[in-house]
Amino acid sequence: MLGNVRTLILTFLHAFQSRVTVQYPEERPYLPPRYRGRIILSRDPDGEERCVACNLCAVACPVDCISLQKTEEQGRWYPEYFRINFSRCIFCGFCEEACPTYAIQLTPDFEMSEYNRQNLVYEKEDLLISGTGKYPDYSFYHVAGVGIPGKERGTSEHERPPVDLHTLLP
């Protein structure tokens, strides 16, 4: 009984505490850089698309809302199309975690409401940004063994030049 009275008093006293509600949109909350909002595709420091169409984001997605098709240009893999159905996305960030090239990243932007659900289907043009996002220095092709225009085989990090098979030296 007294406990109930105490509860009443304590609850009543909450009236004099400060509000936790943030008066969005007049007042904007601070979102940390690793907030999981709108998904983007970033570019590597050379300005090329980072995505190599490995399909790992698509397979990591628990709601299966990512789809893409690989295409290739001079050894470099690209997505021919890259589609995210944001009306299905649950912003879990698994795609970002799965991405081996830091291409797919979640951003602190969440203002993407639409009146028409069809508008929530984002294509590659909608997703691709011009910068590197959270990882300014990483370039997958400078680490990977494949050769691309501007980076010959055997010139990646920690690589020796290609073996000369015609040499007789051991």
Next chain:
Amino acid sequence: MVTFHLDGKACESRPGLNLLQACLEAGANLPYFCWHPELGSVGACRQCAVRQFSSPEDQTGRVVMACMMPVTEGTRISISDPEAAELRESVVEWMMINHPHDCPVCEEGGECHLQDMTVMTGHHTRRYRFTKRTHRNQDLGPFVKHEMNRCIACYRCVRFYRDYAGGKDLAAFGSHDSVYFGRAEDGTLENAFSGNLVEICPTGVFTDKPFSEVYTRKWDMRGAPSVCVHCAVGCNIIVNSRQETVRRVLNRYNGEVNRYMLCDRGRFGYGFVNAPSRIRTPLLRVDGQHVSVSEQDAMAAFARFVGDGKIFGIASSRASLESSFSLRELVGEEQFSTGETQQAQNCMDLARTLLQSHPGHIPTLHNMESADAVLVLGEDVCATAPRLGLALRQSVRQASFHAADEANVPRWLDEAVRTLGTDCPSALYILTPAPTDLDEIALESSRAAPDTIARIGFAVAHLIDPTAPAVPDLSTSDTGLAQRIATLLGTAERPLVISGMQYGSPALMQAAANIAAALARTKPQAGLSLSLPDCNSMGLAMIGGVPLEAVIDKAVAGEISTLVIMENDLARHLDPVSLSELMNAVPNVVVIDHTASSCSERADLVLPAAAFTECVGTLVNQEGRAQRFFPAVVATPPVRPAWRWMTAIAPHCAEQKPRQDLVNWEHEDDIMAAMGRGIPALAGAVNAAPGSSYRFHSGKIRNETSRMSGRTVIRSHVSVRDQPPPPSPETPFRNSMEGTYGPDLPGALIPYFRAPAWNSVQSLTRFQQEIAGPLRGGDGGVRLLRDHSPSQPGITEDVTTVYHYGADIPPPFLPRNGEILLLPETRLFGSEELSMHSPPVVARSSPAVLRLPETDVRPDRIELRIQDVSYLLPVQSMPGLAHGVAVYPAHMTIPAFAFPRLVPLNAIKPDHTDGGAS
């Protein structure tokens, strides 16, 4: 059976296996790289280390390579032993020292044996801080992509390519960690089985180039158990698709047929299903032009044509049983043609009769591998039935196996067996008009015209069994050859005679059957195999029908008002004159096909049919095995299986009696049941695969992996609303990631191979009863031809029946002046109709040339007159071609010609620059 102890647990195993096989069969996860069931063990990769104890008391034991140790009674080994496990982990670690950081852009990723094994050993962190070795890649042609950085030097590729498939142009170069697997210089891999490198290579050094163009990961593709349609061998394949397009073809193990390998035509010939030459809408001829019309209009036109009454149907040897039979039901048995010329049909019927009456064994491809003496009689099997050629390549190793058994060397100890085999003579005789790829491994190969070969064959039969007809006036050299062959076959236990209808010669097949029958008197295992041209030639022979010549006669007599041509390009069977005669005599020509052809261009109505990747169908291969293919892609209307056009039209002409049955057909099952009633010889075909009502673990089988991605987005650019997966009432499959799956699936219904911890094709071991044995759910397909050999249990044989030897011995062929015997040159790439719509196969095919014997060659080009049409053909000499014989690839420039035929040759002076056909 022997019992061995694996980590303290008693396991049953077969004697003669190596420990690695025994462990895998016992269900244990033991990593390996260089071992392959077909290639044996060489102990190159050091990955399958286990600890072996000498006795129950032995606590120390020693670490051994499991693949190099035989399993014996009481063997005690430990996989989980810490030292062995550490060794396995460090082996992977040093393999990964040079392995590049490029799994995301590797086509093997997700189905990579190296990935699986790395996870299995537990290696996860790179400790090595120094540089990686790199290599330059080679352009290996249109089929295979090369990425040498990924190599782990297991030597599987060269062992397969050189030792197993007989290739010459892939080798290991260099030493220590610079070892390089490739060609001496860039260029196309020449072997007909180069595509298998994709599956043989445990990592991504060799990958599928056409697949890379439309790449998607293994887990993202729907798989459909299917059957190759590019020759009559009937190799089992898996067709992978995504977004309703076919992406690739993979080998599907069938212990009886193709086992682990496919030929390149089968692996890369599927391109026609995606090609622009596909017919996607009904086409109606209006004012001489084809216009695409709606399904209703097409149906109305079809009904109008069919309702005319005087209707005739032409089936095809590349159409499924279902389609051919439903056409027969639509038009009636009397008005049904096989779509073959009289000559071809005679050959097909003869092949069927000979196989049916053969008193010995009708070998499967796997049986052929263990034949200890083989005679190839007038058939270039490497071109007409490439996978069969590969089986024969293995058969010549029988002698080395026997030597190994005598020397007490296990057969899987590959290097030792091959060393022993260098002294073992081959037991392969090849008698063909033109050189073949198998000549190099033959004991003796001899060149002659088909008739001469047939005569030698008859003589061999007579030598083995004197009651067989004798050959008069045989030349001395031929008699000697016949003697040698007869002696070799007579001493073998499992002799095999192979022939076929490549050269359109019934005498050749009859001679082969005579030899096989003569052998079968004393050797029940004596085998006969006859090669046929198309994937359903045998099935069509079983359905039967009138030949094309009879159709032309009727058409000219005005007895045909509507001709329904189903999945058949008549230009490949009839010469241009006869074809024009037929087409002009028939007012209405309806073509039902999936690919545009010269025939469909002349049709009044073209109806789009589903290709083999889009429907269910049953094919009968040359050994009489009925096998079913299932759809990987959902056919989008108006494209539908050819038989669906028949059933759709049936109600519009219900007044005709034979069509009654069609109206009631709803599913493929109904057709098979009706066919069983109508054609008793094909009654067994219903069991080619479980029917649509089959349920695995009381559910439909999923044909997509459980981790198929993109379900809610893949078509959201069209509409964001979700669609249910397309239904599949025809099949026991569900076009979805939800459904049942497991290693006990019936062999005919395995949509893809995957087992826990085994994502690569190596997961196959989990699906087999015993490694390299039959699948756990049974190998697919059902034999329709009766096998008389006693090894088949349950078949009681009437031994008293006397075999009637064929006695139709042709006169000897004599070369003539000014005329030459023109024979078709069958090519691996170029001769087969459908694969020539596939871009990589087209890239591999070379221009057609007329090949003449070496002595005859004079000019660059020759004018060839066939039926008043003259063709200017480039000429090349072919060393070893039989005298008086010329070969030319049929269909490549000349549409079709009857063969064998004698043609006059007019040499054109080198300065003559007129091009092409005149």
Next chain:
Amino acid sequence: MTLLALVGIVITPLVILGLATLLTWVERRLLGVWQNRCGPNRVGPGGVLQAAADGIKILFKEDWTPPFADKGVFVLAPAIGMMTVLLSFAVIPLTFSSSIAAGLNVGLLFVLAMMGLGVYAVVLAGWASNSKFALLGGMRAAAQMISYEVFMGLALMGVVMMTGSFSLRDIVMAQSGLWFVLPQCVGFVVFLLAGIAETHRLPFDLPEGENELGAGFHTEYSGMKFGMFFIAEYAGIVLVSALITTLYLGGWQGPILPAPIWFTLKTTVLIGFFILLRAALPRPRYDQLMALGWKILLPLSLLNIVVTGAVLLLHTAG
């Protein structure tokens, strides 16, 4: 006089309805205040038009009657609920003179009768909905409300005995010296609890019981029919608060400020208290609710009558 009475009859229900509607917003704001939130503050100044927005919204909602429901009764039930509450206000004296029938000599009995009829609304709604949740809610409501009505009436007997009249105006007048809340403190507590139970407000809202019964007796209701239940509930709060003010807190009486202000002030504080209860207290189990009623409150109210009677007898004797 008659004209004035007619105007009162028209105005009173409208004012009550307006108050009840406004109260839906006030409650949400107050709940927000006590939960460190803001509550609805977007529509109009401070969110005051939220109630209007909700009203418009609920009017435009589909007025759906389930096909399996007993249609006549289904429609009738919310009307009964609304009507009984509104009729009760007839006898509430805002001031000495401003009331429709505050002088009614059986005023208190009239209020009790109307509250008794109010049970029908809930029970019929639960029954007519022809659905399991609604029926269970209705059953609970019937048991709960009938039980609490018993000692609600008994608790009031103390007040009646002290006044000697059932007229609410007389009761207020009788408190000019001392508010009954002091001499009748036991009756006050019992009546307060019974009032909460009668209006099935939290923590005694077991007939609704969202987490186990969906929405209880009004599970199947939507649109304005649901709105009527909703408004009736808030009107009920106003009624119970006004009753407590009248019966125990001296009605309009108070120093300095004019009479209507005092009445409104007291009622408002009580309404706030009701809302605070909702913000603070969890819902008891159903058996606890019944046990509280029958084993504690009933004996207490009986005791209250006996003691009050005894004291009164002593006084008159003395």
